[in-house]
Every structure is written in C-alpha cells, then in structure tokens.
Amino acid sequence: MEIVINKDCFSKAVSDVCKAISFKSSRTILTGIKLVVKEKCLIIVGSNSDIFIEKIVPTVLDGESVLNIIEKGSVVISAKYLSEIAKxxxxxxxxxxxxxxVVTIQxxxxxxxxxxFLSEEYPNLPNIGDANFCIVPRQDLFEMIQQTAFAASTNDFHPVLAGVSMTFKENHLSFTATNSHRLAFKKIRINANINTNIIVPNKTLNELIKLIDEKIDNIHIFLTNTYIVFKANNVALFSRLIEGAYPSINGLLPQECKTTIVVNRTQFLKGIDRACLFASEWKNNNVQFEIKDDSKLIISSMSTEIGKIQETQSIMELKGDIGFRITLNGNFLLDVLKVIxxxxIRLNFNGSMKPVFVEPIENKSNYYLISPVRSN
Amino acid sequence: MEIVINKDCFSKAVSDVCKAISFKSSRTILTGIKLVVKEKCLIIVGSNSDIFIEKIVPTVLDGESVLNIIEKGSVVISAKYLSEIAKxxxxxxxxxxxxxxVVTIQxxxxxxxxxxFLSEEYPNLPNIGDANFCIVPRQDLFEMIQQTAFAASTNDFHPVLAGVSMTFKENHLSFTATNSHRLAFKKIRINANINTNIIVPNKTLNELIKLIDEKIDNIHIFLTNTYIVFKANNVALFSRLIEGAYPSINGLLPQECKTTIVVNRTQFLKGIDRACLFASEWKNNNVQFEIKDDSKLIISSMSTEIGKIQETQSIMELKGDIGFRITLNGNFLLDVLKVIxxxxIRLNFNGSMKPVFVEPIENKSNYYLISPVRSN
Structure with missing residues (x-):
C-alpha cells in the first residue's frame, strides 16, 4: 500500500482510534493500528477486542483533497509510535x-x-449488514449516558452491573444503571419500533462521549445479537454486549411515601459537598440528614479525630412525617445532584431504613434511588 | 483568639501556605496551619520543616475591610481540613x-x-533581623530559575547537586545547576554588594515560582547562615540552605573548540523531539548527531524492535572540523532548547567524547554543557 495524506487529518483519525487501544494489551496485534487503503478511502481501525473504533478518511474532506491513493493494501503498525509520529x-x-x-513514513x-505486524492476524470487525437500527439525536443520547451511567458498578463482582441496561420498547429507549446500592433511570421517546433489552459496558458509553464530536447531530445505533454499534459521519464505535440477565427494577420502586420534601438543588449540593469533607473516613461517606419540626433540614457529618460539621437548610415544601434521621452515602447523593x-428536586423518604427516591420536579424522564447506610 | 475574615481572602492565604505543607508528614504538628492573630493582622504559616511559607493578612486590603479582630491569640489547625472548608x-x-x-468555624x-494542635509545639520561623539582603526584579529571578534549575540532580546521591548554587559577587548574581552529566549557568547584574555562595534546594525555587504572583515587581532576598528568605508584599518563603561545598565549574568549560555550528532553535528542537520518540528504550535517550560535508546536520535514533527515524537539517553557519558523530541524551538537549x-543558538563540539557547549548567540548571560553518551 502507498498513500500521501494530510497531516492534521491523519493525526486526528489515528488519535481517535487510539481511544480503543490498550497499549499494554497482551495480544501484540491489538497494540497496533490497522490501516486499510481501498479504492476511494483509508480505513483506520483500533481495538482492545471488546471495543473497535473505525474511522474512514475519504480522499476529499470539506472540499479539500486530503488523501492521495497510490496503491491499495493494508498494514498494522504500532499504535503508540504511529500516533506520536503523526503528531x-x-x-x-x-x-x-x-x-x-517495513513501513516507510516520510x-x-x-x-x-x-x-x-501481520495484518492477517488482526480481528475482523463484526458484521452489521442486517442489524436492527435506530437514529437518536446525539445530545439526547449523551444526556442519557451522563445522567445514568455513573450509577453502574465499578467492580467486576456482578458483570451485568458494570453495564448500563438499554431497553428498546414501544418507541421508547430507557437506560438503567445500578450497583445495587443506588440506581439511576432515564427514558426518552425515539422513532423506532424495536423491542429488545441489552447491556452495554459502562466504558463503551464513556468512550462514545469522548469520541463523537459536538458538531454531530444524530447517531445511528445498530444492534446485533452480540454487538452494539454507534455510527456518526466517518466514525464508528463497535462494542461487545455484556451477556446475562439484568435484574428487574420494578420491585425496587417505592409504592408509598411517608415524607416528601422539595429542596433547591444547588444549595443542597453545596451543603452535602461540605459535609462530605468530614465523611471520607467512613467507608460509605456517611452523611446524616434530619428533618425537624420547623421545616428545616439538618445536614451533618463527623470525623472521629478531626471534628464535625453541621448546617441547617430551609425546605421549600414538606409533606408527611417528620422528626426522623437517615444516613446516606454523601458521594452517591452528590453524583445525583450533579447530573440533574x-x-x-423532590426527595421521597420512607423512614430511616428504606431507599430515598430523588427526581427533578419539572421532569419525569429520570429518577434515582439511594439506599440508606446502616449507621450506629 | 477570635476573628471574622473575608472568605476569598482567607481561602487564598490558606491555599498559599499549604504549598509548604506535606500532608503526610510524620510530625503531626506540621500537618497543621498556624494562625496567629496580632494587633492589626493575621499571620498564617505552613511548613514542612525545610520550607516555611508565611502570609500576612492585614485588616484592610486594597481599601476593603477584610479582617475584623475580636481577640488576639494563636492556634494550629489541620491544614487539609482548613483549606477544604475555607473554599x-x-x-x-x-x-x-x-x-x-476546640476551634469553631462558622x-x-x-x-x-x-x-x-498544641500551638507551642509549632517550630519558630528563622530570625532574619540582621540578615544581608538584596532586591531582584521578579521577572529576572524567575527567568534565572527557569533557565537553570532543571539541570539539578533529581536523586539524593549527592545532596549538593539537588540544589542550585547561587553566587553573589561584585554586584552580580549567578545560578549554576548540574547533575554531573549536564550543567546550566546564568548570571545577571544586581544592585547589592554581597559576596557569598549558597546552595538552595531546587524544590524551594520551584515553589517560589508557584507562590509569587505575576503582579509582583520586586522580590527581597534575605540571607542568613542557614536560611534564604524570599519576600514580596504580604508573603514570605523561608528555606533552609543545603550544607556542603558546591563543585567548581571553572575547569569544566572547554578552552578550545574544534567545531562550531549555528542552528535555528525551534527547528532543532522539533527534530530532537521526533528523534526522542525512538530513543526512550535507552537509559540515556540516545540520539545520534552527524555533521556531514555539505553543511548538513543529520539527527537519528533507533529502537531495536520498532524501527528508526532520521532527518537532515540545514546548518546556518559552520566552522572547523566536520565528519564526526556524537551521541547525546536527547532529553537533556530538549530541556536546554526549551528554556533558551x-x-x-551556537553549539561547540570537541569531537565525539567531549561535552557539547550550547549558548544563545545574542545573549552571553546563560550557557549549557551536555556530556556525550558513550554508545557502541
């Protein structure tokens, strides 16, 4: 193969596909980038075997000639060196x-x-020829990811919980993520009559956000039995799905509600952020909440050696029982308040031992559950 | 003690003195910040026992009342918690x-x-009552540090080499730094007739650059037998000196010069930066240089497994012998080219085995020496 290619264009494409590559992979071939020169384009692929990123460079981009094809062919080159040299x-x-x-780069x-490397050893991209697909606005998809994926598990103990459950049903797409101590849910309307449940690795969704440019309006989602593929313009992200059954969340949602409060999100977030300063010694970042007679919310935490912090915040609206205390993981609450x-926001309580339900008042598309911490 | 203080003002002062503190210090008292309330100001001190940073907050700053003193006194509080809370x-x-x-912060x-903590246990600041002193423009001092300190040793094998040698002599101040494989030197004129040699820890100088605001015009330097103190406005950095004799550099400067070349700094820097990509497998980042008949400089490096890189650059001026090869540590050369x-720039060579002398043509105040790498 032989090509002459615009430097900036090549460098950007190589750095994009590098996002899929683990430079320390034990499979040497996957520490490389595959270049395939076709009749009218260059295809660049990087992979860690779970994720593939494919970037297509056409001969002309935005009216400018960026690629001159002299001879077709393919090659796999060290990703680390190629990306540094290209820059x-x-x-x-x-x-x-x-x-x-031997590849000469001049x-x-x-x-x-x-x-x-031997390019025949490079794994093939999954075939998406007859896959189901739908189109979702980039902004909607990114918001769904940002508002749910943080709640997924970060350890490998339950592999399905390290993913986000995507449910396509009756022209709706919903995302659920949980680590079994907290849960995040969001649902949007889409224009596609697909009915299926899949589990997508959390990592894939985070990579997608880093990969796709803000200029992109729509993302095509393709679904096969074992892969999901996100495509936009000249870039595609292929990801293996997580196998297994995602736990049902229907039984988790509280059917009743003993106490409801409405608070200002920013003020609440700042208070918990302060309380978390003293909570880091506890495994679950214990922050205490108490709703008092006079419609005041008291947030507090303490560190055995250093001292304690306590503040009183006003509640915008209060319904139901008061006078109880509950201990929550301050970081879990911060995560939720940051993405709403x-x-x-409304918080529903059912006493000290039951999960707290959190949702924005003006928007019923997303909600959150946080289990209390058992403190003595 | 009791005060009411402006939040931004306090938070900035605490975060400045925190730069001196090692939060993991085995001396618990030094993980704290000392607050001393005097008649008309608050003094805040942080230290790791080698460095002290002192910040003075007056009652009125830029015409605005920032500090209300209710009761004098002093206290030492956990630096980590105080700085986070203040923010x-x-x-x-x-x-x-x-x-x-117990300290109440409201x-x-x-x-x-x-x-x-017990504030009596906090170490006292060194006394600079009758110390020698001089005034140096901030910009000159910072440039001296940036152009020399990088060459100091980063290991503790020779303690004196982990410092920068400061020589005050006949209205001049010079900085020398070396790790015994490379050397950096810079000299400026100052208005002070001090004659002394001291060795200042490299870390101190780096902290100074981070500490002093760009708005400051002049820095006062005080010298005692065991301390150097940098003062500007309401902030002071006290640093213990390194004891010992700094090696003399007079014998190191080449007396003759077999080959001199003049090159463009930016173009040379980019070439070496590229060559360094392939040099990282070698302990000394081996980059080869060869000056050829036709006034061309060839820069090359190779990695045994990956491949090699070579480029030809034009020389602006050439005097003396040609046709020799020399191997240098590419990173050492990059460091020099980045600070000139x-x-x-002019490079003087004395064959393959002698150090290379580097200096900017238009400026005789700074120069550099780099020893060659013995390669096979």
Whole structure:
C-alpha cells in the first residue's frame, strides 16, 4: 500500500482510534493500528477486542483533497509510535509498505522506518449488514449516558452491573444503571419500533462521549445479537454486549411515601459537598440528614479525630412525617445532584431504613434511588 | 483568639501556605496551619520543616475591610481540613478558639468544630533581623530559575547537586545547576554588594515560582547562615540552605573548540523531539548527531524492535572540523532548547567524547554543557 495524506487529518483519525487501544494489551496485534487503503478511502481501525473504533478518511474532506491513493493494501503498525509520529511530522505524510513489510513514513526531510505486524492476524470487525437500527439525536443520547451511567458498578463482582441496561420498547429507549446500592433511570421517546433489552459496558458509553464530536447531530445505533454499534459521519464505535440477565427494577420502586420534601438543588449540593469533607473516613461517606419540626433540614457529618460539621437548610415544601434521621452515602447523593439539570428536586423518604427516591420536579424522564447506610 | 475574615481572602492565604505543607508528614504538628492573630493582622504559616511559607493578612486590603479582630491569640489547625472548608463555606468566616482548644468555624448556617494542635509545639520561623539582603526584579529571578534549575540532580546521591548554587559577587548574581552529566549557568547584574555562595534546594525555587504572583515587581532576598528568605508584599518563603561545598565549574568549560555550528532553535528542537520518540528504550535517550560535508546536520535514533527515524537539517553557519558523530541524551538537549529564548543558538563540539557547549548567540548571560553518551 502507498498513500500521501494530510497531516492534521491523519493525526486526528489515528488519535481517535487510539481511544480503543490498550497499549499494554497482551495480544501484540491489538497494540497496533490497522490501516486499510481501498479504492476511494483509508480505513483506520483500533481495538482492545471488546471495543473497535473505525474511522474512514475519504480522499476529499470539506472540499479539500486530503488523501492521495497510490496503491491499495493494508498494514498494522504500532499504535503508540504511529500516533506520536503523526503528531510530530512537519507536513503531508507519505506512507509506503515495502515488500519486506517495513513501513516507510516520510515528511519533508524526516524519514521513519517502522516494522509492521501481520495484518492477517488482526480481528475482523463484526458484521452489521442486517442489524436492527435506530437514529437518536446525539445530545439526547449523551444526556442519557451522563445522567445514568455513573450509577453502574465499578467492580467486576456482578458483570451485568458494570453495564448500563438499554431497553428498546414501544418507541421508547430507557437506560438503567445500578450497583445495587443506588440506581439511576432515564427514558426518552425515539422513532423506532424495536423491542429488545441489552447491556452495554459502562466504558463503551464513556468512550462514545469522548469520541463523537459536538458538531454531530444524530447517531445511528445498530444492534446485533452480540454487538452494539454507534455510527456518526466517518466514525464508528463497535462494542461487545455484556451477556446475562439484568435484574428487574420494578420491585425496587417505592409504592408509598411517608415524607416528601422539595429542596433547591444547588444549595443542597453545596451543603452535602461540605459535609462530605468530614465523611471520607467512613467507608460509605456517611452523611446524616434530619428533618425537624420547623421545616428545616439538618445536614451533618463527623470525623472521629478531626471534628464535625453541621448546617441547617430551609425546605421549600414538606409533606408527611417528620422528626426522623437517615444516613446516606454523601458521594452517591452528590453524583445525583450533579447530573440533574433542574433546580427544584423532590426527595421521597420512607423512614430511616428504606431507599430515598430523588427526581427533578419539572421532569419525569429520570429518577434515582439511594439506599440508606446502616449507621450506629 | 477570635476573628471574622473575608472568605476569598482567607481561602487564598490558606491555599498559599499549604504549598509548604506535606500532608503526610510524620510530625503531626506540621500537618497543621498556624494562625496567629496580632494587633492589626493575621499571620498564617505552613511548613514542612525545610520550607516555611508565611502570609500576612492585614485588616484592610486594597481599601476593603477584610479582617475584623475580636481577640488576639494563636492556634494550629489541620491544614487539609482548613483549606477544604475555607473554599467551601458560603460567606464571611467567623473563627473562634474555645477554652478547651476546640476551634469553631462558622459561616451563615454552617457550623464546624475542629480539634486543634498544641500551638507551642509549632517550630519558630528563622530570625532574619540582621540578615544581608538584596532586591531582584521578579521577572529576572524567575527567568534565572527557569533557565537553570532543571539541570539539578533529581536523586539524593549527592545532596549538593539537588540544589542550585547561587553566587553573589561584585554586584552580580549567578545560578549554576548540574547533575554531573549536564550543567546550566546564568548570571545577571544586581544592585547589592554581597559576596557569598549558597546552595538552595531546587524544590524551594520551584515553589517560589508557584507562590509569587505575576503582579509582583520586586522580590527581597534575605540571607542568613542557614536560611534564604524570599519576600514580596504580604508573603514570605523561608528555606533552609543545603550544607556542603558546591563543585567548581571553572575547569569544566572547554578552552578550545574544534567545531562550531549555528542552528535555528525551534527547528532543532522539533527534530530532537521526533528523534526522542525512538530513543526512550535507552537509559540515556540516545540520539545520534552527524555533521556531514555539505553543511548538513543529520539527527537519528533507533529502537531495536520498532524501527528508526532520521532527518537532515540545514546548518546556518559552520566552522572547523566536520565528519564526526556524537551521541547525546536527547532529553537533556530538549530541556536546554526549551528554556533558551533566542532563536539562533551556537553549539561547540570537541569531537565525539567531549561535552557539547550550547549558548544563545545574542545573549552571553546563560550557557549549557551536555556530556556525550558513550554508545557502541
């Protein structure tokens, strides 16, 4: 293969596909980037075997010629070196594979020779020829991810909980994430009559946000039995699904509610942030809450050696029983308050031992559950 | 003691003195911040026993009342908690020490109680009453530090080499730093007839740059037998000196010069930066240089497994012998090229085995020496 390619264009594409690559992978071939030169484009692929990122560079981009194809072919080159070199070369990049599989990369007076990997060993991209698909606005999809994925489990103890459950049903798409101590849920309307449940790794969704440009309006989602594929313009992210059954959340939602309060999100968030300063010694970042007679919310925490903090906040609205105390993981509550966009939020309590239900008042599309911490 | 202090003012002062504190210090008292309330100001001190940072908050700052003194006294409080709380409190901060040495910190509805340390255990600041002193423009001092301190040793094998040698002599101040494989030197004129040699820890100088605001014009330098003190406005950095004799550098400077070349700094820097990509497998970041018949400089490096890079750069001026090769530590050369400001630099060579002398052409105040790497 032989091409001459615009430096900035190549460097950006290589750095994008590098996001999928684990430079320390034990499979040497996956520490490389695959370049495939076709009739009218260059395809660049990076993978860690669970995720593939594919970027297509056409010969002309935004009316400007960026790629000159001299000879078709393919090669796999060390991702680490290729990405660093691409950034540092002075101008247009001339890439040529010799017969002995040495790759020469030239730019002005700079000549680099790199040994290549055997490109036949590189795993194939999953086939999405007859997959179900739908189109979701990028902004909606990103908001769903940001408002739910944080609640997924970060350990590998229950593999399904390290993913986000995506449910397609009756023209709606919902995301659920839980680590069994907290839960986040969001649902939006989509224009696609797909009915299926899948579990997507949390990591995939975080990578997607880093990968897709803010200029992109819509993302195509393709579904196969074992893969989900997100496509936008010239870039695609393929991810293996997590196998297994996601726990049902229907039984978790509280059917009744003994106490409801409405608070200002920003003020509440700042108070918990302060209380968390003293809570870090506890495994569950214990922060205490108490609702008093006079419609005041008292937030407090203490560190055995250092001291304690306590503050009183006013409640905007109060219904039901008062006078109880509950201990929550302050960090779990902070995570929720950071992703809710609305300023007025409702908290439903069922005493000290039952999960707290949190939702924005003006928006019924997302809600959160946080289990209390058993404190003595 | 008891004061009410402006939040931003207190928070900035606490965060400044925290720069001196090692939160993991084995001397518990040094994990604290000392507050001393005097007649007309609050003095805040942080230290790791080698460095002290002292910040003075007056009652009125820039025409605005920032400190209300209710009762004089002193206390030492956990630096980690105090700095975090100061940032997160909602408004003016009321600090009061109770009789049982518990400190109450209050702001609007937020009440914090912190246990304090015994303030008598806190080490005293060195006395600079009758110390020698001089005044140096901040910009000159910072440039001296930036252009030399990087060359100091980063290990503790030779304690004196972990410092920068400061020589005051005949109205001049010079800085020398070396790790015995490279050396950096810079000299400026100052208005003070002090004659002395001291060794200042590299860390102190780096802290100084982070501590002193860009708005400051002049820095006062005080010298005692065991301390150097940098003072500017309401902040002072006290640092213990390194004991011992700094090696003489006079014998190191080459007396003759077999080959001199002049190159463009930016172009040279980019070339070495590229070559360093392939040099990281070698302990000394081996980069090869060769000056050829046709006034060309060839820069190259190779990695045994990955491949090699080579580029040809043009030389602006050439005098003396050519045709030799030399191997240098690419990172050492990069460090030098990054801190020189002038675009035309001169390199003097004395064959493959002798140090290379580097200096900007238009400026004789700073120069650098780099020893070659013995390669096979």
């Amino acid at each position: 540092k070369l002075p101008g247009d990049i001339h890439i040529k594979v010799n017969h002995n599989q 730019s002005d007076g700079v000549v680099t020779s790199l040994n290549s 966009k609305e300023e007025e | 997160k409190l909602p408004g003016d901060i009321h600090i009061k020490v109770n009789h049982n040495q 702001s609007d509805g937020v009440v914090t109680s912190l246990n304090s 400001k002038e675009e035309e």
